[in-house]
Amino acid sequence: MSDPRTGPAGLFADLGTRAAETLARLRLARDVEVGCSARRAVWSEEKTTLYEYLPLAGAPRARRRPLLVCFALVNRPYILDLQPDTSLIRRLLKAGFQVYMVDWGDPDDGDRLRELNDYLEQGLGGCVRHILDAHGIDSLDLMGVCQGGVFSLCYSALHPAQVANLVTLTTAVDFQTPDDLLSKWMRDLDTELLAQAGNVPGDLLNALFLALMPFRLTQQKYVRLLTGGADQRAVEDFVRMERWIFDSPPQAAVALTQFVRWFYQENRLIRGTLELGGRAVDLKSVRAPLLNLYASADHIVPPAASAVMGRLIGSRDYTACAIDTGHIGMYVSRKAREEIPQRIIQWLDAHGSALRPHR
């Protein structure tokens, strides 16, 4: 008698059973929630909302400088607070930080002419000014993630006095490194035409990101989950992650095309030719101590695109660290759970994030 687990019939029966069991768990995970820390909206202008995370019960009420987190336009920021065991926000709250988050909202057709400078000065700048006023201080700590890291660098260059410490995660400064596939694909796009065509739906950007590694991202990961005997908790974690991946806001036409042209096509940030609102953005003006964390296996922001940052900024206090994970792994992997928050908290502690009263 043949082994029922071998041969085509046994093989299909075994893997079919595994897949059916996982699908049943997936159905139970349909209504899983994302986001775990309580927060309140404290300021808004146009589509941008500033949230303040509420302190955790039992967390030390340290006199720390407020920390503003600036995420990318192309994804939702709740990835940093997806679930309790991986939430960077929660770790920061536990350490006694006062954490704020910029939520860019969803641009509609009325925002199609909104420019990058509007996002920077009205959006990020509005959030910064609100926090400084609310706390009666001159400067805050800023953490920029991915495209939000680029914004944070630009803001720090234009308003150096308002940023005491800067942390960047998965942030590119050189947009034309040889291994940057996204950059290669952007190189010959006609941005004038794109700007006229209107806002770009989030679904299209998702498809573009998936197309960077289509078999791993649209096939393999599902097959692995279906056949890997994942328990209910692992399935729920997976669904939360998927919900975030596919929950991308549309992009304002002009701002997106400016980003494509100025950063990807013309690499203005490292060439020193970037101007926003008529002012030159000189990375040498970034004088705040800077912690730069990037992923060594990042397919969206290749390590070389970020590692060059230290040579370009004006700060003498620069710490870089390559984390052994991929782009998404920076937010939700075991590294995200342990190493990354620890590094950020220790670095901020060492850089005097203790609050000093406003002069």
Next chain:
Amino acid sequence: MTGNPFATGSASDAAFTAAAGRFFELLKTFTTAPAAAAGQAPDLSLLGAQLAAQFEQWLKGSAGAGASFAAAAGFPGGSPGWPPGAVPLGPAAAGHGSQAQQAWELLMKLGSLQGELARYWSEIAQDAAQRFTARVGGTGAAGLTSEGALALYETWVQCAEEAYAATVRKDDFCRLQAQLANTATALLLAQRRQADALARAWGLPTREEADALQRQLRELRQQLKERTAAPRPSAPAGKAAPRKAAAKPKAAAKPKAAAKRRHAAPRRARAGRRGRS
């Protein structure tokens, strides 16, 4: 992908069952691979051809690869929906000869570019199949266990990604992809001009007019901000008056209640997150 497949249970099930379906189809192909005769290497050419054909088909229709380019080109089957598909102008637009001609030429160009793209999908599929058959060598499917099948699948994905990466990084592929997107966008804009001509004839507002109004609105907002950001004479002592005076827009003082209202408003795929991040 159209929308968030994980926003609803049924869509999520569909994403997984589709992936599972393709996986089992692939396994079926693996298990039909001929076993090697004693002392001889197996003939894997049939397996390679089958894998390549399945793979090419998937590339053409996949949301992850083919369809995103197809969508950029505005072709049916390109699901992400941008640029929007052809404007259904029909015979009403026939009066605008040069515009209709231009749109027609762009459509023809898109078809030609799509044909070029299909050649790349074929190249990737062939390359992946060759890499796979070379790598698995004489490994037969007879007596394949579940774990062995999964290992074979992992090898296939690795070969597919390598073949894909080798092609899509080429300069000519990147140029083609940009051409597709640019031509599709030009077609959309040409069709919009036709639609605008009709709207104008019927006395309806056009895209141009909407854009002009938006620009005026932006200018007015900017002027309002500049006026309201004038230095405040009664800045409280001890506050950072110079900094505030220089930069803070009046809108920054928007009541918290308004922010809360917006936060509570239902948004796509955000149900269940109210009050949380």
